[in-house]
Amino acid sequence: MNELISTQNNEQGDILVSGRELHEFLEIQTPYKKWFDRMSEYGFDENVDFITVGQKSPIANGGFQERKDHHIKLDMAKEIAMIQRSEKGKQARQYFLELERKWNSPDMVIKRAHEFLQKRVEELTTNNLVLTQQVHELKPKASYYDMVLQNKSLLSVSKIAKDYGMSAMALNKKLHELGIQFKQGDIWLLYSKYQDKGYTQTTTHVIDAGKSRVSTKWTQKGRLFIYDLLKQEGILPVIERQEGEENAS
Structure with a gap:
């Protein structure tokens, strides 16, 4: 025609x-x-x-x-x-x-049905690839979050620093450079904008009748805050770096 x-x-x-x-x-x-x-x-x-x-x-x-x-x-x-x-x-x-x-005509109906099914398969394949990629990208973060959420106790800065393969001194210095905390005497304190967020708790350890020692411990909420903060700086926990290297290989 x-x-x-x-x-x-x-x-x-x-x-x-x-x-x-x-x-x-x-x-x-x-x-x-x-x-x-x-x-x-x-x-x-x-x-x-x-x-x-x-x-x-x-x-x-x-x-x-x-x-x-x-x-x-x-x-x-x-x-x-x-x-x-x-x-x-x-x-x-x-x-x-x-x-x-x-x-x-029957031939055209079948042809259109075949084209429709082929298009749906292509869409589903693409969606699955995107979903797999998203899961792959989120997996390291979920692993670290799971580890954090399983622990309810307060943490010293040295324990958190260990997550990143750092020393406590290096992590404290980094948090100071990022405008999170300042040093007063022998202890580190959060700046006022972070003090009411529930990131830290200050505890007093009594040594004897005349002596006591004040220390700052981080909550699990504070630990996750540090995670998100350092991730923006390109600093990942050791566990995520190892997983990334394994996936790359």
């Missing part, structure tokens, strides 16, 4: 026809906009029977001009062709009926 008027298909499986191409084929003398507005009055609804689209057409100075076009469904195209009461209208209607017949 010769292609009198070009068609395309949308994702819902509808056959679509360009309003302007149909207007040109029917040899309508009325300007397109006026003609299409009149055709729409025969009970056709936008976004149901047709959609409005932009069309770029070349102009004399070498540029392009934006023109309004419409993608109309096959049923609407058939009715418009019948309304014209002309030989061209009859040709167009017969052409659309033949298109519809072939579109609904």
Whole structure:
């Protein structure tokens, strides 16, 4: 069958026809906009029977001009062709009926079903790959979080520093550089903006009747705060570095 008027298909499986191409084929003398507005009055609804689209057409100075076009469904195209009461209208209607017949033939139905299933398989494969990648990226973090959440006790800075293969002095210095804490006497204290977050607890250890020692311990919430903070600096716990190296190999 010769292609009198070009068609395309949308994702819902509808056959679509360009309003302007149909207007040109029917040899309508009325300007397109006026003609299409009149055709729409025969009970056709936008976004149901047709959609409005932009069309770029070349102009004399070498540029392009934006023109309004419409993608109309096959049923609407058939009715418009019948309304014209002309030989061209009859040709167009017969052409659309033949298109519809072939579109609904068993072979075409099976072909579309196969294409749909193939597309779904490709989508599911892509989604699974993305999900696998996301799980892979989150796994190291989950491992460290799981380890932290299993421990409910207070921690010295030396214990947290060990998670990163650092000394307590190095971690304290890093937290100071990042504006988290300052040193007062022999102990490190959080700056005021972090003091009420539940990151640390200050404890007093009595040595004897005249002596006591004050120390700052980190809560598990504070430990996770340090984790997120250092991760932004590119510093990961040893456990995550090891997992990353294993995955890379």
